[in-house]
Amino acid sequence: MLSENNVYIIEDLLTEEKYFLAKKYIENLLETNQENYLLKNYLAITYLCLEENDLSAAIYLELLLNIDELEIDSITETIFKIAQLKYSQHNFNLAIELYYQGLELNPNYVGAYIDLAHIFAQQSNIDLGIEVLKKLLENQPNCIIAYENLGKLWEDIKEWKNAIAVYEQSKKIEPQNLQILSSLANCYLQIDDFNSARNILKEIIKINPHHIQSYGQLGYVYLMEKKLNLVVDTWKILINQIPKIINDYQNWYQQEIVIKVNKEEVIKLNIDLIDSLQTNKSLGEISQNIGHILFKQGKYKLAIYYYQVSLEHKVENDTIYTNLIVSLFYQNQYDNINIYLEKLKVINSHQYQIITQQINSNLDNKKEDEYQINNPVNQYYETAYEWAKQNNRLETNYYPFELDNYLYLKPPKTIHKQNHPSFYFPEKIELPKPFLVKIPNGKVYLKKTEGSSAIITENNYLIGDLSPESPALSPNHPDSHPSKHSLLKSTFLPTKTTIKGKVLVLAGLLNNVYFHWLFDILPRLYLVELLGINWQDIDYILVDYRTNFQKETLQIFNIPPEKILPLSFPLYLQAEELIIPSFPGCIAWMPSWSCQYLKNKLLGYNKEQKPHKKLYITRNNAHSRRLINEQELIKLLKKNEFEIVDLESFSVKQQAELLSQAKIIISPHGSGLSNLVFCQPNTKVVEIFAPNYVYPCYWLVSNLVDLDYHYIIGETIGSFHFHSFLYPDSRLEDIYLENPKAILDLILL
Numbered sequence: 001m002l003s004e005n006n007v008y009i010i011e012d013l014l015t016e017e018k019y020f021l022a023k024k025y026i027e028n029l030l031e032t033n034q035e036n037y038l039l040k041n042y043l044a045i046t047y048l049c050l051e052e053n054d055l056s057a058a059i060y061l062e063l064l065l066n067i068d069e070l071e072i073d074s075i076t077e078t079i080f081k082i083a084q085l086k087y088s089q090h091n092f093n094l095a096i097e098l099y100y101q102g103l104e105l106n107p108n109y110v111g112a113y114i115d116l117a118h119i120f121a122q123q124s125n126i127d128l129g130i131e132v133l134k135k136l137l138e139n140q141p142n143c144i145i146a147y148e149n150l151g152k153l154w155e156d157i158k159e160w161k162n163a164i165a166v167y168e169q170s171k172k173i174e175p176q177n178l179q180i181l182s183s184l185a186n187c188y189l190q191i192d193d194f195n196s197a198r199n200i201l202k203e204i205i206k207i208n209p210h211h212i213q214s215y216g217q218l219g220y221v222y223l224m225e226k227k228l229n230l231v232v233d234t235w236k237i238l239i240n241q242i243p244k245i246i247n248d249y250q251n252w253y254q255q256e257i258v259i260k261v262n263k264e265e266v267i268k269l270n271i272d273l274i275d276s277l278q279t280n281k282s283l284g285e286i287s288q289n290i291g292h293i294l295f296k297q298g299k300y301k302l303a304i305y306y307y308q309v310s311l312e313h314k315v316e317n318d319t320i321y322t323n324l325i326v327s328l329f330y331q332n333q334y335d336n337i338n339i340y341l342e343k344l345k346v347i348n349s350h351q352y353q354i355i356t357q358q359i360n361s362n363l364d365n366k367k368e369d370e371y372q373i374n375n376p377v378n379q380y381y382e383t384a385y386e387w388a389k390q391n392n393r394l395e396t397n398y399y400p401f402e403l404d405n406y407l408y409l410k411p412p413k414t415i416h417k418q419n420h421p422s423f424y425f426p427e428k429i430e431l432p433k434p435f436l437v438k439i440p441n442g443k444v445y446l447k448k449t450e451g452s453s454a455i456i457t458e459n460n461y462l463i464g465d466l467s468p469e470s471p472a473l474s475p476n477h478p479d480s481h482p483s484k485h486s487l488l489k490s491t492f493l494p495t496k497t498t499i500k501g502k503v504l505v506l507a508g509l510l511n512n513v514y515f516h517w518l519f520d521i522l523p524r525l526y527l528v529e530l531l532g533i534n535w536q537d538i539d540y541i542l543v544d545y546r547t548n549f550q551k552e553t554l555q556i557f558n559i560p561p562e563k564i565l566p567l568s569f570p571l572y573l574q575a576e577e578l579i580i581p582s583f584p585g586c587i588a589w590m591p592s593w594s595c596q597y598l599k600n601k602l603l604g605y606n607k608e609q610k611p612h613k614k615l616y617i618t619r620n621n622a623h624s625r626r627l628i629n630e631q632e633l634i635k636l637l638k639k640n641e642f643e644i645v646d647l648e649s650f651s652v653k654q655q656a657e658l659l660s661q662a663k664i665i666i667s668p669h670g671s672g673l674s675n676l677v678f679c680q681p682n683t684k685v686v687e688i689f690a691p692n693y694v695y696p697c698y699w700l701v702s703n704l705v706d707l708d709y710h711y712i713i714g715e716t717i718g719s720f721h722f723h724s725f726l727y728p729d730s731r732l733e734d735i736y737l738e739n740p741k742a743i744l745d746l747i748l749l
Contacts, residue, residue, distance in 0.1 A: 002029075002033070002036055002038045002039060006029060009025060010022055010025065010026060010042050011082070011085075013025065014045070014046070014049065014082060014085070015085060015089075017049075017091075019046055019049040019050050020050065022042075022046045022049075023043065023046045023047070023050065026039055026042050026043045026046060027043070030043065037063055037066075037067050037071055037074075037075065038074065038075070038078070040059050040062070040063060041059075041063065041075045041078055041079070042078070043059060044056040044059035044060055044063075044101075045078070045079060045082050045098065047059070048094070048097050048098060048101065049094060053097075056101070060101070060104075060105070063075065064105075072105055072106070073106070075105060076102045076105045076106040076109065079098055079101055079102035079105070080098075080099070080102045080109060080111065080112055082098055083095050083098035083099045083102060083112070083115070084111075084115065086098060087115055087118075087119060090410060090411050092119045092122065092123060092427070095115070095119060096116065096119060099112045099115060099116050100116075107139060108139060108140070110136065110140065110143060110145060110146070113132050113133060113135065113136035113146065114133075114136075114145060114146070114149055116129070116132045117129040117130075117132045117133050117149055117150075117153065118149075118418060120132065121153060121156065121421070121424055122411055122419060122423070122424055123424070123425075123426050123427065124424045124425050124426050125426075126153055126156065126157055126424070129153050130150060130153055130154070133146050133149055133150040133153070134150070137150070142173050144170055144173060144174055144177060144180070147166055147167070147169065147170030147173075147180065148170070148179060148180065148183075150166050151163045151166040151167045151170070151180075151183055151187075152183070154166060155183070155186075155187065156421040156424070157421075158190075160187045160190045160191050161187075161191065163183070163187045164184060164187045164188065164191075167180050167181075167183055167184035167187065168184065171184065176207050178204060178207060178208060178211060181200055181203060181204050181207075182204060182211075182213060182214065184200055185197045185200040185201050185204065185214070185217055186217070186720065188200065189217060189220070189221070189720075189721060192224075194221045194224055194225055197217070197221055198218065198221045198222075198225075201214045201217050201218040201221065202218070205218070210241065212238065212241045212242060212718065212719070213716075213718070213719040213720075214719070215234050215235070215237045215238040215241070215718070215719070216235070216238045216718035216719025216720070216721060216722035216723070217719045217720070217721050217722070218234050219231050219234035219235040219238060219722060220719070220721035220722060220725060222234060223290070223302075223725070224302075226302075226305055228283055228286070228287055228290075228306070228309055229283070231290070232277065232283065232286055235277055235722070236277050236278075238718045238719070238722060239274060239277055239278060239718070242717070242718055245715065245717060245718075245736055245738070246274060246278075248628055248629045248632075248736065249270075249271070249274070249628055249717070249736070250271060250274065250275075252628045252629070253267055253268070253271045256620065256626075264623065265296065266296060266732075267734075269289070269292050269293050269296060270293070270726045272289050272292070273286070273289040273290065273293060273726075276289050282313060282315070283309070283313050284309070284310045284311075284312070284313025284314060284315035285310070285313075285315055287306045287307075287309040287310040287313065287315070288306075288307070288310040288315050288320060290306045291303050291306035291307040291309075291310060291320070291323065292319070292323070293725065293726075294306060295307075295323045295326075295327060297728045300326075300327035300328075300330045300331050301327075301331055303323065303324075303327050304324060304327045304328060304331065304333075307320050307323060307324045307327070308324075316343070316347070317347065318344060318347050318348035318351045321340050321341075321343050321344040321347065322344060322351055322355055324340050325337055325340050325341060325344065325355055325359075326355070328340070329359060337359070341355070341356065373492060373493050373494075373495060373496065374491070374492060374493075375487070375490050375491055375492055375493045376460045377454070377456055377460050377461075377462055377487055377488060377490075377493075378460075378488055379460070379461050379462070379488075380461055380462040380463070380464055380482040380483065380485065380488065381457075381461050381462070381463050381464060381482075382464045382465070382481075382482055383463070383464060383465045384398065384435060384437040384439075384455075384463050384465060384466055384580075384582070385398060385400075385435070387437075387439075387457060387461065387463055388437065396438075397437060397438045397439070397440075398435060398436075398437050399435060399436045399437070399531055400433060400434075400435045401433065401434045401435060401436075401527060401530060402433075403433070403434055403591065403593045404591055404592055404593055405430060405431045405432065405433050405434070405585065405591050406428060406429065406430055406431070406591070407428070407429040407430075407431060407585075407589070407591065407592075407700065407703065407704070408427065408428055408703065409425055409426070409427055409428070409429065409699075409700075409703050410427075410703060410709075411423060412699050412709050412710060412711050413708075413709065413710040413711075413746070414710060414711050414712065414713075414746075415712060415742055415745060415746055416712070416713060420689075420694045420711075420713065422694040422695065422696050423694075423696055423699060425474070425696075429474075429475060429589075430475070431475055431584075431585030431586060431589055431590075431591055432465060432475070432582070432583075432585060432586055434527055434581070434582045434583075434584060434585075434591075435527075435581075435582045436527050436528070436531055436579070436580065436581045436582065437466075437579075437580050437582070438577055438578070438579050438580075439455065439457060439458075439463075439577065439578045439580065440458060440576070440577050441457075441458035441574060441575075441576065441577075442455060442456065442457060442458065442574070442575065442577070442578035442580075443455070443456040443457075443458075443496070443572065443573065443574045443578075444456075444503075444505055444507065444542065444571060444572070444573045444574075444575075444578065445487065445493065445494075445570075445571065445572050446507055446567065446569065446570065446571035447569075447570055448569045448570040449569075450509055450510050450511060450512075450569065451469060451470040451509060451510070452469040452470070452485075452486050452487065452509075453467055453468060453469070453507070453508065453509055454466075454467040454485065454487050455467055455505070455578065455580060462482060462485060462487060462488065463482075464481070464482025464485070465482075465582065465586075466580055466582065466583075467482065467485060467487075468480070468508070468509055468583070468586070468587040469485060469486060469509070470509055470510070472509070472586075472587040472588035472589075472697075474589065475585070475586050475589055480586075493572050494570040494571070494572040495572065496572045496573070496574055497572065497573045497574070498573075498574050498575075499539075499540065499565075499573060499574070499575045499576075500539075500575075500576055501539030501540060501575060501576055501577075502537065502538050502539050502540070502575065502576065502577045502578075502579055503538075503539065503540045503541070503542050503565065503573070503575040503577070503578055503579065504528065504533075504538045504540070504541045504542065504579045504580075504581075505542050505578055505579065505580045505581075506521055506524055506525070506541060506542060506543040506581075507521075507542050507543060507544065507567055507571070508520045508521050508583070508587070509587060511543075511544035511546075511550075511567060512544055512546055512547050512550070513671060514549060514671035514672075514674050515588075515671050515674040515697060516587075516588070517544075517549065517550060517553070518598060518674045518677065519584070519588070519590045519594060519598075519674070519677075519701075520583055520584070520587055520588065520590075521543070521544075522553060522557065522597075522598060522601075523584040523590070523593075523594035523597050523598065524581035524582070524583065524584065525557055525559075525581070526584075526593070526594070526597045527581035527582065528579075528581055533579070535559075535560050535563065538563060538579065539563070540563055540564075540565040540575070541559060541560075541563045541564050541565060542565045542567070542573070543559070543564055543565070543566075543567070544566070544567050545564050545566045545567075546566070546567075548651075549651075549652050552651055552652050552653070553602070553652055556601060556602065556652075556653070557601060588697050588700075589700065590700065590701070590704065591704075592704045592705075595677045595701070595704045595705055598677050598678075599656075599677065599678060602652060602653060602656045602678065603656050603657070603660060603678055609661070611660070611661055611662055611663040611679070611680045611683055612661060612663055613643060613658070613661045613662045613663065613664075614637075614640070614641055614642045614643065614662070614663065614664045615642065615643050615645055615658070615659070615662050615664070615665050615666070615667075616633075616634065616637050616642045616643070616644050616645070616665075616666045616667065617645055617646075617647055617665065617666070617667035617668075617670075617672045617673070618630065618634075618644055618645070618646050618667075619667070619668050619670050619672070620646065621646060621648060622648075622670060623732075624731065624732040624733070624734070625668050625669055625670055625690055625693070625731075625732070625733065625734065625735060626668065626734045626735070627668050627688065627714075627734070627735050627736075627737065628734050628735060628736045629736060629737060629740065632737075632740050633737065633740035633743060636740055636741060636743070636744060637666070637743075640744065642664075642666070645658065647672040647675065648672075655672075655675045655678070656675060656678040657678075658675075659675040659676065659678045659679050660678045660679060660680060662679060662683055663683055663684065664683070664684045664685075664686075664747060665679070665683060665684070665685050665686070666685075666686045666688070666743060666747075667686075667687060667688065668687075668688045668689075668690075668735055669687055669688065669689050669690070669693070669694075669695065669698070673685075673687060673698040673701075674698075674701070676698055676701045676702055676705065676707060677701055677704075677705055679705060679707055681705065681706040681707070682706065682707065682708055683707050683708065684707070684708045684710070684747065685698070685702055685707050685708065685709045685710065686710045686711065686712065686743055686746050686747060687699075687709070687710070687711045687712075688711070688712055688713075688714060688735055688737070688743075689711060689712070689713045689714065689735070690713075690714055690727075690730065690733035690734070690735045691713055691714055691715065691716045691720075691723065691733070692716075692720070692723070692724065692727070692730035692733055693730040693731050693733055694711075694713060699711070710746045710747075712737070712742060712743065712746060714735035714736050714737055715736045715737065715738045717736065
């Protein structure tokens with residue numbers, strides 16, 4: 001027999017990845033226990049760990065020929081146990097091998113299929129995850145957990161109709177499964193099938209009258225169906241069932257937002273709606289509050305309806321009439337404007353004059369009057385290399401660099417059951433290789449919003465790998481292909497400015513966002529340095545120069561201020577020669593060399609002291625992604641000797657110095673975490689996300705500089721669609737943590 005102590009030692013060696021020692025230990029035991037099938041199983045597992053698959057297969061073949069069914073069950077139980085261990089250690093390739101070996105012996109083990117699907121999803125291989133779950137359903141067609149996971153994978157890639165088909169099938173098996181029904185309702189809402197969503201949500205509430213999320217979703221359905229009475233009744237039930245989060249939200253507004261000089265209208269509108277629901281205001285007043293939120297969101301057609309309802313209920317004021325007039329203008333309903341202008345004139349003649357003047361001067365700010373020339377750009381080169389090759393300029397104008405361009409990613413740690421789809425990436429990612437190119441008579445375009453840019457050749461070809469747009473997508477994402485660039489579909493361009501001389505282009509997307517500045521702009525200077533270009537050889541440097549952090553870093557990087565050509569928006573500029581260093585990798589995806597370059601420039605030396613500080617980075621003074629119940633968390637953190645810092649009051653050098661001394665960092669998602677690049681290896685990081693905006697850029701940085709990265713996602717207020725009504729732009733969501741102590745649990749992981 002195999003003793004418990006023997007098992008403990010073997011599994012401990014496997015846990016610590018001491019596979020060779022495990023092999024020797026098992027072989028020694030087998031000398032006196034040659035027929036022990038459990039030992040042989042552990043030896044076969046060890047061979048798999050050592051990638052000696054043929055030896056492992058030979059052992060399992062022998063075992064299958066010589067043991068009974070109960071013994072096979074014991075073997076597979078051990079295999080799956082070690083597979084789960086390797087899964088938890090993020091040794092995915094080995095876990096996959098073990099799961100498949102176990103399934104050969106026991107093809108009915110549900111947990112193996114589920115874990116395999118999760119592993120494939122984590123590696124960004126959703127198709128294989130879906131295939132595994134379909135295989136499970138072939139074997140066990142009534143397996144509800146398989147349906148739940150399969151539907152979730154379809155949801156993760158926004159294939160709502162496929163998810164609906166899966167959930168509808170599982171609903172036939174368990175018609176009262178609330179998780180299935182809730183997911184199904186959400187999918188119907190995603191495709192605006194309000195009738196189907198409404199029926200399912202009513203069904204959920206009938207099964208469980210306390211299913212909070214369904215009231216939020218159902219109220220949204222009624223909102224879109226213009227059933228105000230039902231919106232009010234349903235959302236009243238919702239907010240009455242979540243008193244703590246509502247109370248915390250209201251207190252946060254009174255204690256943090258109102259006292260600021262620039263109190264935020266968006267939050268005030270949310271609070272006004274919640275207050276009107278709580279205090280049983282009239283339908284007219286509630287309809288007015290809904291109208292205000294819709295107007296602020298630019299949903300003018302629906303805003304018009306709810307404003308008109310408020311007027312029908314005898315609620316009228318200059319704000320309603322002003323917003324109605326603007327909404328009608330945007331909806332091109334000019335015939336109705338005069339009616340409300342006359343009403344406004346009676347209530348507020350001054351506001352009447354203002355809005356009349358705005359209308360007469362083309363109020364519609366969507367009109368692109370800055371665009372004055374026809375756009376000749378309708379063709380593209382995919383890459384600068386392609387342009388250089390086709391124009392015989394590879395030897396004279398194109399300079400590639402052999403720098404490390406691979407990202408090696410470890411999955412993040414979290415207290416959530418599964419990682420968020422935003423972290424579904426393979427373990428190794430190849431980024432585009434950096435280069436510098438010189439384009440004679442080239443042109444630079446930057447949209448007014450800084451969300452679209454382009455480098456254009458003299459003969460009006462866009463160069464794809466130098467012309468990124470927002471949002472920043474993963475490398476080789478099909479939606480980032482240059483054929484999809486918005487400039488190719490635009491009719492007009494701004495008036496062109498022509499400059500004599502050579503212009504070094506350092507402009508990019510969202511230039512005044514600290515993250516993009518650090519990782520997309522500054523490392524491009526390393527390519528200029530590597531090529532040995534002197535500032536004397538350049539006439540102008542096209543670079544943003546608006547913020548203090550830009551001015552500070554440009555001075556540190558010895559950029560001659562007299563050569564800086566500040567950005568203006570929109571930008572369309574042509575020079576005798578553009579000198580363009582590529583992005584380090586692609587937008588928001590950076591290689592390790594860029595991080596080391598930033599450390600060398602901004603820290604200037606390698607710190608010897610042991611990191612010792614415990615920091616919480618507050619965003620209390622920011623305008624988005626603030627922690628609503630931050631004071632509750634701060635009390636806990638102060639008891640654990642954390643410093644509370646607001647990095648907005650620090651210089652870049654000070655931020656770099658501070659974070660280089662940190663051993664633990666906690667922060668809501670925001671630009672301050674860009675400074676993780678200055679941390680020392682193994683610093684523990686806990687990033688706090690809003691529920692609908694989980695963006696992995698600081699996880700990428702943490703991988704590049706070898707940090708111990710964790711994350712936690714805040715709560716949805718009521719339901720997804722109620723929350724999204726309050727925060728339609730997920731990038732601006734404020735964050736609520738139902739259990740701030742969970743942060744401390746993460747730290748202890």
